Amino acid sequence: xxxxxxxxxxxxxxxxxxxxxxxxxxxxxxxxxxxNGAGKTSxxxxxxxxxxxxxxxxxxxxxxxxxxxxxxxxRRGLAHVPEGRGVIAELTVAENxxxxxxxxxxxxxxxxxxxxxxxxxxxxxNQPASRLSGGERQMLSIGxxxxxxxxxxxxDEPSLGLAPRLVAQIMGMVRRLAxxxxxxxxxxxxNARSALSIADRGVVLNLGRVVADQDSSQLAADERLRHAYxxx
Amino acid sequence: xxxxxxxxxxxISTGAIYAAVALAxxxxxxxxxxxxxxxxxxxxxxxxxxxxxxxSTGSYxxxxxxALLSGFVLGAVVERVLIRRIxxxxxxxxxxxxxxxxxxxxxxxxxxxxxxxxxxxxxFSLRGYNVGGTxxxxxxxxxxxxxxxxxxxxxxxxxxRATSLGLQMRAAAFAAEVxxxxxxxxxxxxxxxxGLAAVVGALAGVLVAPSxxxxxxxFDAILISGFVAxxxxxxDSPPGAVVGGIVLGLALSYxxxxxxxxxxxxxxxxxxxxxxxxxxxxxxxxxxxxxx
Numbered sequence: 167x168x169x170x171x172x173x174x175x176x177x178x179x180x181x182x183x184x185x186x187x188x189x190x191x192x193x194x195x196x197x198x199x200x201x202n203g204a205g206k207t208s209x210x211x212x213x214x215x216x217x218x219x220x221x222x223x224x225x226x227x228x229x230x231x232x233x234x235x236x237x238x239x240x241r242r243g244l245a246h247v248p249e250g251r252g253v254i255a256e257l258t259v260a261e262n263x264x265x266x267x268x269x270x271x272x273x274x275x276x277x278x279x280x281x282x283x284x285x286x287x288x289x290x291x292n293q294p295a296s297r298l299s300g301g302e303r304q305m306l307s308i309g310x311x312x313x314x315x316x317x318x319x320x321x322d323e324p325s326l327g328l329a330p331r332l333v334a335q336i337m338g339m340v341r342r343l344a345x346x347x348x349x350x351x352x353x354x355x356x357n358a359r360s361a362l363s364i365a366d367r368g369v370v371l372n373l374g375r376v377v378a379d380q381d382s383s384q385l386a387a388d389e390r391l392r393h394a395y396x397x398x
Numbered sequence: 399x400x401x402x403x404x405x406x407x408x409x410i411s412t413g414a415i416y417a418a419v420a421l422a423x424x425x426x427x428x429x430x431x432x433x434x435x436x437x438x439x440x441x442x443x444x445x446x447x448x449x450x451x452x453x454s455t456g457s458y459x460x461x462x463x464x465a466l467l468s469g470f471v472l473g474a475v476v477e478r479v480l481i482r483r484i485x486x487x488x489x490x491x492x493x494x495x496x497x498x499x500x501x502x503x504x505x506x507x508x509x510x511x512x513x514x515x516x517x518x519x520x521x522f523s524l525r526g527y528n529v530g531g532t533x534x535x536x537x538x539x540x541x542x543x544x545x546x547x548x549x550x551x552x553x554x555x556x557x558x559r560a561t562s563l564g565l566q567m568r569a570a571a572f573a574a575e576v577x578x579x580x581x582x583x584x585x586x587x588x589x590x591x592x593g594l595a596a597v598v599g600a601l602a603g604v605l606v607a608p609s610x611x612x613x614x615x616x617f618d619a620i621l622i623s624g625f626v627a628x629x630x631x632x633x634d635s636p637p638g639a640v641v642g643g644i645v646l647g648l649a650l651s652y653x654x655x656x657x658x659x660x661x662x663x664x665x666x667x668x669x670x671x672x673x674x675x676x677x678x679x680x681x682x683x684x685x686x687x688x689x690x
Contacts, residue, residue: 214579216575216578216579236578236579237578237581237582237583237584240578240579240580240581241581245579246579248575248576248579252573252576252579253576254569254572254573254576254577255572256568256572257565257568257569257572261565264562264565265565265566265569265577265580265582266580268562268565268566268580268581268582269580269581269582270581310580311580314580314581
């Protein structure tokens with residue numbers, strides 16, 4: 167579904183993503199793990215075109231999307247939930263949701279479907295997104311991304327700043343999205359333990375390079391990797 | 399008492415024009431965080447175009463229609479050709495570019511239409527209403543101005559609140575990167591925003607032209623008043639622009655009526671300074687952090 171080949175991203179003299187290759191199949195979750203500054207967010211931003219790749223290729227559903235504009239990549243069915251949740255605080259919950267499906271026109275998911283998926287959003291529908299709690303914001307940003315009925319979902323640190331109970335909820339939901347909707351999920355996380363608990367595959371980045379790309383259970387069992395790069 | 403009523407009605411009419419100019423400035427500020435110093439020159443050009451069409455066809459509505467259309471085209475072209483290139487540049491670049499555009503448009507207008515002020519027709523009579531034998535300063539044309547500006551403000555509110563285009567424009571203005579990630583064509587929204595702002599400016603031009611005469615520099619003072627009104631209401635707030643325009647119009651009308659018209663420019667600047675000192679975000683703009 168989503169494939170990255172030899173991707174390099176540079177900010178001036180700094181190489182943030184260094185020859186990264188990975189694949190995410192439909193209905194699976196791939197976790198990208200690593201410490202701060204490992205290049206995780208840069209990788210996601212390069213895949214969705216927010217940052218231009220220096221070299222390498224990103225293909226989505228068999229199409230080379232490396233040079234496409236962000237809007238065109240999104241319109242091909244690749245949704246990106248950015249770090250910090252990215253809800254538009256000035257818009258209401260309902261407006262945020264509606265915005266996510268506008269490009270799909272009549273094929274967008276009904277807002278009601280998102281309220282069923284994320285019940286706490288229903289009673290907040292007419293409130294500005296600025297009034298939501300951290301967990302609700304995360305639900306809103308994921309729900310908004312789903313409004314366009316994407317085929318792939320890129321999640322950047324969805325557990326950031328959330329209480330452990332909410333982290334478990336969000337992770338469980340991500341797994342269900344992959345299983346129920348057949349989504350290809352690329353999950354960037356610092357919380358490696360939580361991410362590996364739901365992922366099919368784990369990719370560990372260090373200083374922009376892939377240092378491990380394994381089945382998640384193998385990765386979780388590799389004590390050397392866990393201690394060196396994952397902090398547990 | 400008659401004088402007070404006269405000044406109040408006159409203030410509302412003048413304020414409506416300030417409101418239209420303020421709306422044009424606010425629409426652009428919200429979308430691109432740029433203060434368009436060329437707004438006065440842009441509406442001058444479209445008013446000259448309206449004047450040409452009216453003179454050659456005799457049709458006022460056609461002239462206004464062409465002015466609005468040319469305003470949209472001018473605003474869109476300015477955004478695509480000039481502003482798009484400096485979107486990510488330091489704010490001073492935008493100041494220089496819009497000031498340069500102002501100079502360019504004024505010079506071109508002088509070359510094409512000359513520098514002598516010319517009359518511009520009003521939509522309706524400029525004779526004041528007669529109430530109980532007393533002739534008021536307020537005219538049928540003033541009524542037209544107030545209704546048109548309020549109507550435009552209402553239409554803009556509907557556009558932003560009740561349409562998909564308006565939702566995308568607001569999203570692009572509030573959080574451009576997030577909007578892009580939701581498939582919104584942000585560049586197109588900015589172009590539409592500049593076009594719409596120029597339409598509102600063009601409207602302000604044809605509404606005010608009958609009372610200031612038409613020349614390359616005729617609208618400079620109006621731009622300053624519009625700017626004060628926008629700051630007064632809050633640069634982020636279209637409703638604030640309308641209220642700011644009316645409040646400023648009333649204040650300046652009372653100053654002109656009771657203290658003399660020579661004090662009007664000074665009063666406008668005093669109001670600007672007081673607002674900036676007491677409530678820099680304006681009366682209607684919610685102060686909030688913004689990632690830049």
